[in-house]
Amino acid sequence: MAPVGRPRSDASHAAILKATYELLQEEGLARLTLDKVARRAGASRSTLYRWWPSRGAIAMEATLDTINREMSLEPQGDNALAEYRRLLKSVARAMRGGTGAIIAGILAECQRDPETLRLYKEKLVGPRRAEIMPLLQRGLADGSIRADVSPQTILDMTFGAIYHQLLLHIPTEDAWMDGVIDILVNGIAAKPSR
Amino acid sequence: MAPVGRPRSDASHAAILKATYELLQEEGLARLTLDKVARRAGASRSTLYRWWPSRGAIAMEATLDTINREMSLEPQGDNALAEYRRLLKSVARAMRGGTGAIIAGILAECQRDPETLRLYKEKLVGPRRAEIMPLLQRGLADGSIRADVSPQTILDMTFGAIYHQLLLHIPTEDAWMDGVIDILVNGIAAKPSR
Amino acid sequence: MAPVGRPRSDASHAAILKATYELLQEEGLARLTLDKVARRAGASRSTLYRWWPSRGAIAMEATLDTINREMSLEPQGDNALAEYRRLLKSVARAMRGGTGAIIAGILAECQRDPETLRLYKEKLVGPRRAEIMPLLQRGLADGSIRADVSPQTILDMTFGAIYHQLLLHIPTEDAWMDGVIDILVNGIAAKPSR
Amino acid sequence: MAPVGRPRSDASHAAILKATYELLQEEGLARLTLDKVARRAGASRSTLYRWWPSRGAIAMEATLDTINREMSLEPQGDNALAEYRRLLKSVARAMRGGTGAIIAGILAECQRDPETLRLYKEKLVGPRRAEIMPLLQRGLADGSIRADVSPQTILDMTFGAIYHQLLLHIPTEDAWMDGVIDILVNGIAAKPSR
DNA sequence: CGATAATCGAGACGGTACGTCTTGTCTTAGG
DNA sequence: CCTAAGACAAGACGTACCGTCTCGATTATCG
Structure with a gap:
């Protein structure tokens, strides 16, 4: 039974992980902010908070x-x-x-x-x-x-x-x-x- | 050669360290803010920044x-x-x-x-x-x-x-x-x- | 063309102006701080800075x-x-x-x-x-x-x-x-x- | 009856007024701080506060x-x-x-x-x-x-x-x-x- | 086909901490 | 008694993130 509603966007998911990894390499986790991740990934902050706890x-x-x-x-x-x-x-x-x-x-x-x-x-x-x-x-x-x-x-x-x-x-x-x-x-x- | 100007306050210095240590025990370094330290020590934030870099x-x-x-x-x-x-x-x-x-x-x-x-x-x-x-x-x-x-x-x-x-x-x-x-x-x- | 994103809160906007006016009457502009305005309006300082330049x-x-x-x-x-x-x-x-x-x-x-x-x-x-x-x-x-x-x-x-x-x-x-x-x-x- | 103690320093007094006037011309009263005046006049802030109320x-x-x-x-x-x-x-x-x-x-x-x-x-x-x-x-x-x-x-x-x-x-x-x-x-x- | 539902982007919101700046007071040593 | 130096408590500044929220728009399933 397929779930109702718009399915999770794989593209967005992948873009977020990619952006995160790039930023980690560039500045390290200490300087990483979810806002920068979202902006670089072309995602919205809510999407990050939806799928990851932290x-x-x-x-x-x-x-x-x-x-x-x-x-x-x-x-x-x-x-x-x-x-x-x-x-x-x-x-x-x-x-x-x-x-x-x-x-x-x-x-x-x-x-x-x-x-x-x-x-x-x-x-x-x-x-x-x-x-x-x-x-x-x-x-x-x-x-x-x-x-x-x-x-x-x-x-x-x-x-x-x-x-x-x-x-x-x-x-x-x-x-x-x-x-x-x-x-x-x-x-x-x-x-x-x- | 005596230093010029008002001397550093030992009381304040000690109070800050004491307050910091207490807060470290209570909440840990991650939750420590200089503001809380200053308030508990009865010191001002500038005094903290004057003597410690971080x-x-x-x-x-x-x-x-x-x-x-x-x-x-x-x-x-x-x-x-x-x-x-x-x-x-x-x-x-x-x-x-x-x-x-x-x-x-x-x-x-x-x-x-x-x-x-x-x-x-x-x-x-x-x-x-x-x-x-x-x-x-x-x-x-x-x-x-x-x-x-x-x-x-x-x-x-x-x-x-x-x-x-x-x-x-x-x-x-x-x-x-x-x-x-x-x-x-x-x-x-x-x-x-x- | 509908604006995108969460719309500006009229309630907040009004509360800020009301709080400001009250404080102006009570203490005058010279004693007005954005922090007092924000606190009385139940708003956050960032909201003030978002909408007003000064x-x-x-x-x-x-x-x-x-x-x-x-x-x-x-x-x-x-x-x-x-x-x-x-x-x-x-x-x-x-x-x-x-x-x-x-x-x-x-x-x-x-x-x-x-x-x-x-x-x-x-x-x-x-x-x-x-x-x-x-x-x-x-x-x-x-x-x-x-x-x-x-x-x-x-x-x-x-x-x-x-x-x-x-x-x-x-x-x-x-x-x-x-x-x-x-x-x-x-x-x-x-x-x-x- | 001559006053006791060190007499008021005219040099300091004059230097302060001079520094103040210069700073007023350069930046205006709004940007004037007593600290800048004192520093430029080679005076100390307490001297300013001693002789002027504001x-x-x-x-x-x-x-x-x-x-x-x-x-x-x-x-x-x-x-x-x-x-x-x-x-x-x-x-x-x-x-x-x-x-x-x-x-x-x-x-x-x-x-x-x-x-x-x-x-x-x-x-x-x-x-x-x-x-x-x-x-x-x-x-x-x-x-x-x-x-x-x-x-x-x-x-x-x-x-x-x-x-x-x-x-x-x-x-x-x-x-x-x-x-x-x-x-x-x-x-x-x-x-x-x- | 239309209703329903979850997702996505955008971005506003209340908060909190930051590090800096200025104020007015004080505490030294020394002239 | 005055002065320079400078420490001190207080508190406002403007910025940066946080985690939450409210939108309109999109994309799926189900009746």
């Missing part, structure tokens, strides 16, 4: 595609730790671009608006972790990762370190990432001989 | 005492790693209170105002790290910490993990902190036999 | 009705000079009330804001003069006013005298007005026998 | 010399009306320059501050009228001015007309002034034959 929500949806693409990992046959190492370096690299700044902005927005935080956890943190988790599970299963560490904590430390740099506007250099990974892998790797 | 700067100064007190570490004679472990748990504990939320707010403010970020690094991150660094240096010196890890990176990972939880509004439970410390210490500890 | 403009519009009503002249069949005499006394009388003080305030505001001066000439001086001019023209036509005086100058002198008293906060008493009219009429009346 | 008072004192000089009339042996005519034209001419604008500003200021109005009447209107009055008295005495007109009213009309033009920022052209004088003199001149 500025953070629009920013998140506008960035999700990019984020997912840049961070995505096609699993390769290596052992878990090697693969994890490769993954982290690709994440760090992705974060050096504009995407890192956008995520930092979203994280900041989460401190002003609980709804944005909720969405952030649901749409960004959750899926990302769900994607990586199997890798760590595999490591736990095959014994390459110590059995007594929580994979969640591993992820907390990983993303914590990366995001902390982002928030301080310090680029996540490869060398730095190597250091982090080194400590991390040493910390979680099962000790062969004990 | 909202973030006031918030930082108002919180610095508390932060420094809560995070301070009186060094004890243990070995470096044990002491570090104790330190981190005390930090995590401090962050569970209102102070954690305030710091998360400041970190968010840093994303909107470069000056606040500069002050944050200078007044908060710098001193804190300078305070802890000797501990890690001691560990490096006595061989309890692997010689090939950067103490800066250790701190990045430590605070990164803690602050990441803060930003996601997840309390830094003792058990979680134990897990982090465990990975960290294992990751940085020199392996006795290899 | 404080003076609001004050003028708010007073125009009253001024026009109080100064209006229903022409009577007398000869021109007699009618002019009656008109001036009615104007002087009107100016003894609060309206005179308001006009003095507007005239003062004109010295601080060119736009207000422009509006004053366009909305107040112009119409008023246009209304009176036919009377003087009639006098000129029927020979009761000397042909070599400019009606504009007559008006300059008339209103100049009255407004000068207003600005010095000297009530325009009937006796004084009689003196003015006497000089004026003698000065402009055609001499029958020469 | 902005208007400083402006008035700063302008009085100029005004008195520009408007001054050295009486000549003509008959009263001819002399009055000459006087008015000189006043009108003086008012075409910056002085006219300054007086308009003072008149405006009088609407916001009663003290300035009081001073205006006392220091400016009074002396000026006292200076001209003998002229009119002479005319009354020698019968060239009608006995039944009040000299005060004559002055009201004269200055009223001139100031009204000033307030509307209309230059007091010689031709216009001639028209005014013509009406006035005709209005007040004793009719030889009746």
Whole structure:
């Protein structure tokens, strides 16, 4: 049963997300106003408020595609730790671009608006972790990762370190990432001989 | 050489910081307005603008005492790693209170105002790290910490993990902190036999 | 061609003018702030700024009705000079009330804001003069006013005298007005026998 | 008995008046702030407040010399009306320059501050009228001015007309002034034959 | 086909905070 | 006692966004 009334305009929806993403790259989330988005998208402010609960929500949806693409990992046959190492370096690299700044902005927005935080956890943190988790599970299963560490904590430390740099506007250099990974892998790797 | 003109009012200065701290605890930095601060402090807005460059700067100064007190570490004679472990748990504990939320707010403010970020690094991150660094240096010196890890990176990972939880509004439970410390210490500890 | 967007609120518009007029009577234009107007009118400051370029403009519009009503002249069949005499006394009388003080305030505001001066000439001086001019023209036509005086100058002198008293906060008493009219009429009346 | 303490600084006093006069010419009374005066005069704001009750008072004192000089009339042996005519034209001419604008500003200021109005009447209107009055008295005495007109009213009309033009920022052209004088003199001149 | 209903744009509305400016008072040190 | 310097409380200014609202116009489904 099709809904009654004029259907939602896909063109408008897309234009809004496009405008938002452009503005995010140009000025960052802190300087983003819904009015500027609406004007650039040729939309009206009411349309924005109709479909999104908050500025953070629009920013998140506008960035999700990019984020997912840049961070995505096609699993390769290596052992878990090697693969994890490769993954982290690709994440760090992705974060050096504009995407890192956008995520930092979203994280900041989460401190002003609980709804944005909720969405952030649901749409960004959750899926990302769900994607990586199997890798760590595999490591736990095959014994390459110590059995007594929580994979969640591993992820907390990983993303914590990366995001902390982002928030301080310090680029996540490869060398730095190597250091982090080194400590991390040493910390979680099962000790062969004990 | 005595300064000319009416001297700065200590009473006003103190009242402003007090009012700011109270408001930070009650509503958080996101809801803090200079007007509310001025009104509660019995000060005028111009006085605020005279002495502080931004909202973030006031918030930082108002919180610095508390932060420094809560995070301070009186060094004890243990070995470096044990002491570090104790330190981190005390930090995590401090962050569970209102102070954690305030710091998360400041970190968010840093994303909107470069000056606040500069002050944050200078007044908060710098001193804190300078305070802890000797501990890690001691560990490096006595061989309890692997010689090939950067103490800066250790701190990045430590605070990164803690602050990441803060930003996601997840309390830094003792058990979680134990897990982090465990990975960290294992990751940085020199392996006795290899 | 119907205007697009939400239409202007007449209620708000009226409430603003009403509030302005009340405040003008209570405290005068010098003490009038847009904030007080907005608050009393239950409007927002942005609405005021949207529709009026300046404080003076609001004050003028708010007073125009009253001024026009109080100064209006229903022409009577007398000869021109007699009618002019009656008109001036009615104007002087009107100016003894609060309206005179308001006009003095507007005239003062004109010295601080060119736009207000422009509006004053366009909305107040112009119409008023246009209304009176036919009377003087009639006098000129029927020979009761000397042909070599400019009606504009007559008006300059008339209103100049009255407004000068207003600005010095000297009530325009009937006796004084009689003196003015006497000089004026003698000065402009055609001499029958020469 | 000599007064105790540091004597009033004439240099400061003079510098303040000079700075005020310059600023009045450059920007007008409406844009004049005591702060700008103090800064340009190298004085402190408290010194201004010590010696003058208001902005208007400083402006008035700063302008009085100029005004008195520009408007001054050295009486000549003509008959009263001819002399009055000459006087008015000189006043009108003086008012075409910056002085006219300054007086308009003072008149405006009088609407916001009663003290300035009081001073205006006392220091400016009074002396000026006292200076001209003998002229009119002479005319009354020698019968060239009608006995039944009040000299005060004559002055009201004269200055009223001139100031009204000033307030509307209309230059007091010689031709216009001639028209005014013509009406006035005709209005007040004793009719030889009746 | 016409009624109904939801969407869209435009833009006005009441609010709130901003950062700046000016006012009049005060508190120093020093002449 | 006066002066320069300058801090202070107060409060208005004009601007910028916010989230809501009220329109006319558009575009679909359903009777």
